[in-house]
Amino acid sequence: MKQRKKINNENIGYLLIAPSYLIYLLFVLVPVLWTVAMSFTDYNLREWHFTGISNYIQMFQDKVFLKSIWNTIRYSLMTIPVVIVLALCLAMLLNQRLKAKGFFRTLFYLPNIFSMVAVSMAWLYLYDTNSGILNRILNGLGLESVGWVSSTTMSMISVAVMSIWNQVGYNMILFLSGLQGIPEHLYEAASIDGATRWQKFRHITIPQLAPTTFFVFVMACIHSFQVFGQVLIVTNGGPVNSTTTIAHQIYKNGFEYFHMGYASAQAVVLLLIILAITVVNWKHGKGGTNDGE
């Protein structure tokens, strides 16, 4: 009798996860394996042949794709450190007794609620070479116009700047909640021992905040390696491929040229890079992880 009830409960467990898990299986796990499989073919929506590793060989001779990897790394290096430092600074400033704290917090988070399309539109106008606001300010100061998104030297920086603007608030909220989790008595004890502000920051805030920083860092890495929307809308990868990223290459090869086998091989690279980032970070960030176990 008891045995039967147990089996019954077990089936109910499967039943409850079934809708969610089946959709997840069908639309996430199967596509992961399918991408890997497709990367060994020349599928183009009509027909496919097994081509072995030729997509991978082609990929590492493809100057545009290699450039897109380098661009993605460059974008990450430009955004992640700046976002983390700015977000941490703002969070530290807001984590004091302040007037209008709620106002600042609400406002700083605001850019994050806009869609990437809307954000891109706003910045397109700021960046426009002929009628954009930034160049108007420069001209007003007697300086030459800058091709914010039309010169190969500036374009990636411009894409990075608008992404930083978009992301700081979100990460600030994460840091703020991390800071509020640090027990007050640690600071009080340090004050009694005569610690300076810097010492408190260095020896209490930084180590206590490590799990948050770790989480913010991992998420920022994952997000920046997928950067796509702003690239497609603001620069479409140009000029001269100076802003094309891995995700943008996947999109172009897959859905503009319909080289789906080749795009799948690039998708596998993206998958592996993100997997590697997560695993490496996880190994280094032990002790303060977010797995909740």
Place this chain on the structure above:
Amino acid sequence: MESKKMGMGAKNRLLMTLTYLILCVWVVITLVPIIMVVLTAFKTDGEISMANFRWLPSSFTYFDNFKEAWRMVNWPVCFGNSFFITVLVVVGSLFFNSLAGYAFARLRFRGRDLLFMTILLGMMVSPQSIIIPQYVMMRSVPLAGGNNMFGSGGTGLLDSYVSLIVPFLSGAFGIFLCRQFYSTFPKSLDEAARIDGCGPVRTYFYIFLPLSKTILATLTIMKATSTWNDFFYPLIFTQSERMRTVQLALQMFKGSTTTHFNWLMAATLITVIPMVIVYFLAQKQFVQGIASTGMKN
């Protein structure tokens, strides 16, 4: 002693002034792009031209840009699509994910932890790396969109609501968050329910679901924002004008008006207004949601 205290006070006041100064600088940086969108949306063609540029529009009752933006795109259809998709995705995913999260957290069944591990893996998979098979799958659904029974010949479920709703009814992150949330309750809760004769399903509906308001509010905000703002999947999965979402419509609008920044900014403003209203009505939920889900709490 007295003078030292005074010194401290002055130093603190200086630090406070500096704090407000830096915060205000960031306020300006945050606001400038937004304000420029608003100002530009009210300017005439002349006022945005290089020759007679002015920072402020001559009147905030100049609505021609909005009229133009409204005329060029079938916004009611786009808003309808975005709204319909968002509502169904939010309601469906909330229900399915919280059920699954509950089962993973409170019930025992064989392979539970292994299945949950595969869900954690999914949190690292980015949309761009699985979009190609997803597209092929949608395109080759048999007997849909002109396809024969082997799934070829037509466009399958591409360009349909199904393609923009069904894949998003589940999500690694949602299941994960619900499972974490339901893990925090004491065991005695299930036991009490069992003694009262509730099976697992009734326990979920009568005990756990009423206790889930915070996590459901958080998930609602997160899922609604990401669905409403999503641009990638509508871009890939839809073709026809009648399936366009708000984000896609805005991107298409850009393509047709490269020189009319005042029209483009008016259109941008039209698309962000619903989100801004929701944000200011529920800003607490936004911020708390991020704070509590970003980290284990």
